[in-house]
Amino acid sequence: MLKEYQPTIELLPFNARIQSFPYNELKFGTSLGEGAFGKVYQSHWNNNKIAIKVLKRNGFHNEGAKKSFISEVHALGSIQHINLVHLLGYCIKGSKHMLVYEYMSNSSLDKWLEEDNLLDWDRRLCIIMGVAQGLAHLHKCNPIIVHLDIKPQNILLDQDHTPKLADFGLAKILDGKDEDVMRLASTSTPGTIGYMAPEIQEKKQASAKSDVYSFGVLLMKLLNGSPFILNGNEVRIHKFIQWARKVHVEENGFQQIFNVVINNSISGFDDTEAKSFLEISLQCIKKDPNQRPGIQEVLQHFEGLNKKKGIQYIPTSIPVYFNILSKRFVSAFKLK
Structure with missing residues (x-):
């Protein structure tokens, strides 16, 4: 895990229900869309559909992607509600930074x-x-x-x-x-x-x-x-x-x-x-x-x-x- 993200993860309470996903076990499928700081893919984990947001980490998007990662982990890492998307976890592999969410079958x-x-x-x-x-x-x-x-x-x-x-x-x-x-x-x-x-x-x-x-x-x-x-x-x-x-x-x-x-x-x-x-x-x-x-x-x-x-x-x-x-x-x- 990159040292720049360690403080964000450590700030989460003990009951935070998010996990660190191993990169080699994540399988990327169909693209579900793309935003300013990342692209979202459909995937699977333990036979369940999930969505993976891969953050951009180059040039203009570098700082924005970092802030997006920190904001989402901090905001969603310790709260749950029926009307908030469920953040399952994150994955950091070298320069690749990903957020893993529940899959929403009816899109946006x-x-x-x-x-x-x-x-x-x-x-x-x-x-x-x-x-x-x-x-x-x-x-x-x-x-x-x-x-x-x-x-x-x-x-x-x-x-x-x-x-x-x-x-x-x-x-x-x-x-x-x-x-x-x-x-x-x-x-x-x-x-x-x-x-x-x-x-x-x-x-x-x-x-x-x-x-x-x-x-x-x-x-x-x-x-x-x-x-x-x-x-x-x-x-x-x-x-x-x-x-x-x-x-x-x-x-x-x-x-x-x-x-x-x-x-x-x-x-x-x-x-x-x-x-x-x-x-x-x-x-x-x-x-x-x-x-x-x-x-x-x-x-x-x-x-x-x-x-x-x-x-x-x-x-x-x-x-x-x-x-x-x-x-x-x-x-x-x-x-x-």
């Missing part, structure tokens, strides 16, 4: 949003509630973990379409309360344009509310699915968000945004729920972080929706909660 959310009819309404709601639960768990950790790159590409779906937050390469640790702000390096702009909170771009600052902003954009994307169209032209997400913020304060502004965002052709569409979720999204994307709700407030709203549907709310720290949701959405989970 962005693949499903490319076709409007692949995700019906109930399935979308189940996904967004799962993402919120995962974020809430991160924000309740001590110290707090902020993801800083919430987007459809980083939401993975397992065989039951359970959503799991993935790619913690940009994650940061806050040593204080959830309202605390972390100053970022002057050259650091973690996140993805469109989903990145404005305070990160403009002030080089990040907090748990930065994740809430990204969650709001993700929620809006799930309500729509297709590219956003303004005046007959497709616009990028960040341009649309700027328009929505401006219009929202105008008379009849909410209805204008509703008419553009909401895709009522989604199977099982519910107009009342759509309005409720859109209002949550608009609160989350406010420019001032102090005006955004905390993710726990968002979950309280979801709890109210569940009760109206006749679903008993149980925190997802208890696995039975997802079993209840699974029964509620069992027909939605089956591909047509």
Whole structure:
């Protein structure tokens, strides 16, 4: 093991459920995708499918790969939740640095949003509630973990379409309360344009509310699915968000945004729920972080929706909660 990573591994608690994988026993199969700092392959271990992320270690990517490795091991090495991808372990062989994860058979959310009819309404709601639960768990950790790159590409779906937050390469640790702000390096702009909170771009600052902003954009994307169209032209997400913020304060502004965002052709569409979720999204994307709700407030709203549907709310720290949701959405989970 390289000495530069030893402190990160030693900081993990004794109950950390990750292991060091021997390189000569890892078998690389089909490529599942590629990000800024690494490529992911399908593999097998003890007759079980796994995913291996091979980090880039050359030139421009060298420092980024190192930080990605440390961030992911530190963030996922000692916590587990039904809505966080499970880090099984790592492998370091010379200049090769790998992270080993559970295999997610239904790929990432962005693949499903490319076709409007692949995700019906109930399935979308189940996904967004799962993402919120995962974020809430991160924000309740001590110290707090902020993801800083919430987007459809980083939401993975397992065989039951359970959503799991993935790619913690940009994650940061806050040593204080959830309202605390972390100053970022002057050259650091973690996140993805469109989903990145404005305070990160403009002030080089990040907090748990930065994740809430990204969650709001993700929620809006799930309500729509297709590219956003303004005046007959497709616009990028960040341009649309700027328009929505401006219009929202105008008379009849909410209805204008509703008419553009909401895709009522989604199977099982519910107009009342759509309005409720859109209002949550608009609160989350406010420019001032102090005006955004905390993710726990968002979950309280979801709890109210569940009760109206006749679903008993149980925190997802208890696995039975997802079993209840699974029964509620069992027909939605089956591909047509």
